Amino acid sequence: MKRRINLLPFAIFTAFFIFFNAYVLSGLTTVISSKILITIFWIFVVTISISILYAIQRMRAKGTDLFFTIATHLFLIFFVAEVIFAVFLLFGDIYRLILSVFSNFQTEGFHWVARSEYWVDFALAIFGLTVILFIYGITKGKYAYRVIKHTLYFDDLPDAFDGFKLTQISDVHAGSFTNPKAVQKGIDLINEQKSDLFVFTGDLVNNAASEIVPYIGHFSQIKAPFGQFSILGNHDYGDYVKWPTEIDKIKNLQQLKTYHADLGFKLLLDEHVELTKNGQKIILAGVENWGIGFGERGDLKKALQNTLPNDFKILLSHDPSHWDAQVKEFPSKIQLTLAGHTHGMQFGIEAFGIKWSPVKYRYKHWAGLKSENNRYLNINRGFGFLGFSGRIGIWPEISVIELKRKLN
Known part of the structure; x- marks a missing residue:
């Protein structure tokens, strides 16, 4: 009798991972409006995700090698930088939600205060700094x-x-x-x-x-x-x-x-x-x-x-x-x-x-x-x-x- 595999945790993680990256992309498109960016972003996310899964599977069979090292470090750098960018983006969105509530308190309906491009630029700068720090940490x-x-x-x-x-x-x-x-x-x-x-x-x-x-x-x-x-x-x-x-x-x-x-x-x-x-x-x-x-x-x-x-x-x-x-x-x-x-x-x-x-x-x-x-x-x-x-x-x-x- 085959052991049944519970796919629910995997499905939940996949849904969260897609949502998380979509949120990051929404921040990027605030300052860079381009359909090419969207395509490149999702191709990169999918490629690096498949690479890390393959690297882990390969490691279990053959141990760690250069491919495993490159895949895990690329994933780590990108994911940590994404998390830091998302945290700053979230702080900005919470702030603009508060502003939206107060500014629409006496008006009919609800209208979002637009994201501050300056704040997103700042979050993007922190993203870039994180990547630079990781590269320095790995090389020097x-x-x-x-x-x-x-x-x-x-x-x-x-x-x-x-x-x-x-x-x-x-x-x-x-x-x-x-x-x-x-x-x-x-x-x-x-x-x-x-x-x-x-x-x-x-x-x-x-x-x-x-x-x-x-x-x-x-x-x-x-x-x-x-x-x-x-x-x-x-x-x-x-x-x-x-x-x-x-x-x-x-x-x-x-x-x-x-x-x-x-x-x-x-x-x-x-x-x-x-x-x-x-x-x-x-x-x-x-x-x-x-x-x-x-x-x-x-x-x-x-x-x-x-x-x-x-x-x-x-x-x-x-x-x-x-x-x-x-x-x-x-x-x-x-x-x-x-x-x-x-x-x-x-x-x-x-x-x-x-x-x-x-x-x-x-x-x-x-x-x-x-x-x-x-x-x-x-x-x-x-x-x-x-x-x-x-x-x-x-x-x-x-x-x-x-x-x-x-x-x-």
Whole structure:
């Protein structure tokens, strides 16, 4: 017996999609009266819609390829720009509806106040600006590395580590890179910081260990006097692709661990190391990925086994939800946690006192520093990119944190 397919949701979505585009077109024809425009608009909408549907179907069978990337990005750029244009257009229509009601209050019948061509021109300018921003994000923004520096003060930091500096990056996603020269600029910027310690907080690849191979020569250049340390992120386990066998998946993870060593990174798997200086020490611990909805593999107790409550501790944990769930209330104080994972969704605004990204609706704190219970969390915005091959407003980050002893 064949399974019956419910076409109602598809029909509703199609009707809404047609209505939405018709509304956008009504705004365009306010300032550009042309039958050719109408024809070109609908041909473009239909073409890009068929392309994205075909790309998704193709991806399910063959994985992502250049066609999938082009189709999804064209659709994303056009659709987001349309939505922004439609929002501005709607504000203008609501305003003219109010004007129409008041102007016709004492007259018979109802007559619309005409749309303001100036307002539609403004909405169209915003449409164009959106397209330009997306093009910049795809071509330049994804490699526009930023160094973000923090100085943190602790009353329990060992004296020998006063002024100790560390550099953190996260979420490399090497399989997304297409420009080795641009990546090298990021590597050079990391080394320019001349930090005492370098840490990487997970997601070296998108899925397959082989993705990092073309960039081993780049990331192996990163050196720090106290070493280079790393952890795994949710993508590193290969959970998001179908493997021929479970053994292939296991081999992929083992190979990825080998590549960490080839990079010169000491991979911390629910374990810790002691960093010593002038007879004093701090603890650097790392856990396997622990994230709500992304696999709770990490074992914090195991990672801190044989450490003391009054030891100064830095924890590497890929997913910031771990900090809220376990770390900030952990009986043995962890002074600083370094995470990544969110990417700041690679889209948002951090300017003029505004800090916003759609990812805030999934993670309350999604980038930068947070402090609670005299413990700090730093969420790196990511070195690479995933899904959307670009960044807009949330630029790739190199975090530099200096530890200072608080004076009594």
